[in-house]
Amino acid sequence: MTAAHAKASVALVGAGPGDPDLLTLGALRALQAADVVVHDRLVGPEILALIPPTARRIDAGKEGFGPSTPQPTIHAAMIDAARDGAFVVRLKSGDPGIFGRLEEELDALDAAGIPWRIVPGLTAASAAAAALGQPLTARGRNGALTLLTAHDLQGFADQDWRALARPGAVAAIYMVIAASRFLQGRLMMHGAAPDTPVSLVENASRPDQRIHAATLASLPAAAAACAGPAVILWGLAPRAARAALPAIKEA
Numbered sequence: 502m503t504a505a506h507a508k509a510s511v512a513l514v515g516a517g518p519g520d521p522d523l524l525t526l527g528a529l530r531a532l533q534a535a536d537v538v539v540h541d542r543l544v545g546p547e548i549l550a551l552i553p554p555t556a557r558r559i560d561a562g563k564e565g566f567g568p569s570t571p572q573p574t575i576h577a578a579m580i581d582a583a584r585d586g587a588f589v590v591r592l593k594s595g596d597p598g599i600f601g602r603l604e605e606e607l608d609a610l611d612a613a614g615i616p617w618r619i620v621p622g623l624t625a626a627s628a629a630a631a632a633l634g635q636p637l638t639a640r641g642r643n644g645a646l647t648l649l650t651a652h653d654l655q656g657f658a659d660q661d662w663r664a665l666a667r668p669g670a671v672a673a674i675y676m677v678i679a680a681s682r683f684l685q686g687r688l689m690m691h692g693a694a695p696d697t698p699v700s701l702v703e704n705a706s707r708p709d710q711r712i713h714a715a716t717l718a719s720l721p722a723a724a725a726a727c728a729g730p731a732v733i734l735w736g737l738a739p740r741a742a743r744a745a746l747p748a749i750k751e752a
């Protein structure tokens with residue numbers, strides 16, 4: 502065990518988007534050293550299988566804790582275990598600092614005087630863009646990338662739709678399925694072209710990954726076809742299949 506895995510402390514660890522290959526070595530080492538793991542619903546079975554059998558697992562997403570475990574319950578689980586002397590891993594999907602309510606958890610740990618550190622992870626947008634065969638930024642196309650959510654605690658989120666509606670804008674939009682009509686309406690209202698490419702990547706990096714190539718006009722229909730977690734890549738279309746297969750030569 503290293504100082505990074507000290508007893509009576511918490512590591513807030515990113516699990517990546519699902520494929521265990523996309524876990525960092527730091528995340529794996531923290532999991533292997535954990536006495537207690539408090540994990541989210543979105544962390545998949547292949548990653549949970551890496552938790553040592555000796556570690557206590559607390560599912561902060563499902564029955565028992567309820568479909569959406571209240572934040573104070575999660576805070577109490579981490580704090581109680583750390584006070585009992587455990588090295589606690591708080592395992593969150595993707596990067597813990599992106600739409601992960603990390604701030605609230607850090608505030609709670611600070612208030613309890615529990616030492617913590619953050620182990621960053623690969624966010625869903627990175628895996629989704631890789632699945633499309635697209636860079637998230639490209640010279641001459643977009644020199645800025647926005648990560649946004651269509652939802653906040655109050656409901657639909659207010660964003661700078663005008664900036665997103667400009668030609669060439671690229672954004673990764675999280676927590677989006679129920680908000681697709683809202684998004685479509687806002688972007689059209691601010692002048693985005695109905696044929697702007699929009700790709701939905703469902704279950705990015707997982708065995709059941711699906712890519713839904715759509716446009717702003719067909720976004721709600723594509724969103725309705727998604728069953729799992731999905732991220733929208735606004736302004737990006739999948740790179741042509743032929744370009745992704747360099748071995749195929751022109752006849």
Ligand code: SAH
Pocket residue numbers: 518519543593594595596597598599600601623624625626629674675676677702703704705706707730731732733
């Ligand atoms: N911290 C996470 C995001 C958590 S918010 C990260 O950095 O990726 C939950 C949202 O993330 C989901 O609603 C979905 O929009 C997105 N998401 C998480 N995992 C995903 C995956 N494997 N494929 C597509 N979207 C995913």
